[in-house]
């Protein structure tokens with residue numbers, strides 16, 4: 001039987017969102033603690049994650065308030081490690097299927113998300129670089145999708161890895177938020193590239209993900225949008241002046 005799980009998370013963070021989706025898929029009770037990334041509590045680095053990032057899990061140990069983590073719980077970090085940990089704790093969740101071939105396919109998809117989508121998204125959305133690299137990254141993952149359904153057919157760790165990134169690129173670009181100048185329609189223009197007919201399969205895939213309850217119940221669109229507006233206003237002020 002699994003022991004207590006406390007998840008340290010932040011709604012804005014796509015990596016933390018992965019752990020929340022995995023826990024929702026496992027239908028497990030856990031304690032959720034929102035970390036304010038702009039003003040982290042003093043105890044977070046010494047007692048939970050020495051590198052100060054979310055997500056992190058405190059697993060097991062005595063029952064304690066989340067803001068007073070026990071040294072007796074095991075602290076685990078890194079979103080993809082946490083997704084696999086949750087899959088291992090709750091094999092019946094199907095987050096990682098039993099079939100070794102499907103498991104390998106899920107991991108290959110996750111690898112493409114880590115090595116292609118996530119860096120291209122940071123380059124385009126944060127640093128305002130050429131959007132073509134994002135189109136290519138999404139074409140590469142689209143090529144791994146079957147004709148219909150989720151990345152390996154059934155919903156799995158593969159979909160959990162990409163879902164938060166698809167959600168955030170769409171939301172930010174639709175609201176013209178990114179590391180490019182404001183009020184020039186650059187965000188919607190990039191979004192049009194991602195909505196091109198050559199990425200139609202990816203668009204359908206994203207619709208399927210949005211309909212998945214574990215995604216729908218863990219994506220707080222209004223909160224993410226409000227935080228993104230603040231964040232990109234600061235980034236633009238630094239880059240282009242007030």
Ligand SMILES: N[C@@H](CCC(=O)N[C@@H](CS)C(=O)NCC(=O)O)C(=O)O
Nearest residue numbers: 013014015052053054055078079080
């Ligand atoms: N590789 C990590 C990345 C986690 C990450 O970068 N989290 C960011 C928020 S999205 C964070 O906690 N930043 C706070 C900081 O660096 O101080 C993972 O997959 O969990």
